Amino acid sequence: MLLVVDAGNTNVVFAVHDGEKWRGSWRISMQTQRTCDEYAVWLRTLLEIEGLSAVNVTHAVIGTVVPAALYHLRQLSRRYFDVEPLIASPRLDWGFRIALDNPGEVGVDRLLNGLAAHRMYGGPLIVIDFGTATTFDVVGEDGSYQGGVIAPGINLSVEALHSAAARLPRIGVGRPEGGLVIGKNTNAAMRSGVFWGYIGLVEGIVERIRREFGAPMKVLATGGLAPLFSEGTGVFEHIDSQLTINGLRFLAARNPEPDLSHDKDHSAEG
Template sequence: MLLAIDVGNTNSKFAVHDGQRWRGTWRAASNSSRTADEYAVWLDAAMRFAGLALSDLNHCVISTVVPQALFHLRNLSRRYVGAEPLVVGDNAELGIDVRIPKPSEAGADRLVNAIGAFIQYGGPAIVIDSGTATTFDIVSGDGAFEGGIISPGINLSLQALHTAAARLPRIEIRKPDKVIGTDTVGAMQSGVFWGYIELIDGLIDRIKAEYGQPMKVIATGGVASLFEGASSHIDHYDQDLTTVGLLEIFERNGGRAVQRNPM
């Protein structure tokens, strides 16, 4: 079985594929100091809820934007999976053309998302990943990565408001009932939520106008589901886009062909 690991700045996702379908996915807070043994104890306990065990694993593919975490994740794969992991940006061939002046500047997560989006939906496409940062990445009609946009994530904006303004509280992210807030919390929720909807829809319009072709729009990431039904420009919401991309990378590097059933 394949263990696919996607480590973001805030959260990490672990998923297991048995060669036919995804058997389970689990998320944890990203922590660069967590050791391989700590990962193993947590992951083994989580997998048992799906009737699985660490001993079932024999392949591993990793994408991380937190370089400090990679040492421990490599050890997790070597000790508990019994395999040298494929690592995006290191020993994994991605099979994607990166059409920007400095290809090394394209983050691993953005390239994996581009691969996943092209496999699932084709191109041209805009991939919006809402996490610590909100990224808009362009996938061409032939599957190439053609650049994009990086903006602050919605949680980062909320944190900045709370930290920089003494009288503004820490609030949850949710769709407010009204655009015009009548109290501090309502005003903040409206500003952040609807502000991000306008950011997303406005940038999509500008990207499409500049690109000059019809484009599919796919949203993924931890808070993307909050925008469902609010944005008029997003065509698909897919929380498993990165995992699909990792599975494709595994195959492109000699992994056994597998069927992509939905999670």
């Protein structure tokens, strides 16, 4: 069974796949100081609830955009599951060309989304990920990663609005009541600006990417807020909450399984 770890700026997702289907998926907040022992107590308990145990895990893959979290996640795999994890990086065999000025600087989460999107939906396409940042990734018809757009995530924008303006309250993210644009109070006006502002951002950038790309493109959305924004636009053809973990699964299948380190407790990060 494959253990998949998707460690983002806000959350860490752990999932297990038995070769045919996902057997479980769990989320915990990202804290770079969290130790492998803390992860192990939490994760092994959740595995037991699903009728699984650590001995069922035979290989592992980790994808992270938070380098400081990697050491303890790697040690979790080594100490508690006795497997050496594959670490997602641009240097691995992705099965497609990374058409960037500097391929090494692209976040692996974006490559993982592109890999899974093309495998599952074909191309060309645009992948929109509503995460800590809102990213738009362009995948060619042949699966090549063509680049994209990075915009501030909606929660970052909401927090910045509250922090920078003394009289503006902190609001929750949601569709304005009745779908109205014109707010009749401060809270409603802010919710409208955030929700419809991001709808405008999404529709505008998608239209410009399509025009620049010069061919019809599918649009795929992922991330926790994708279903919310689908209520305000018809631009998404598919919503897939498991895109990144499927990308990790496909990447693990393409690359050799690393040998377990002989110095499991003290090997260097990297």
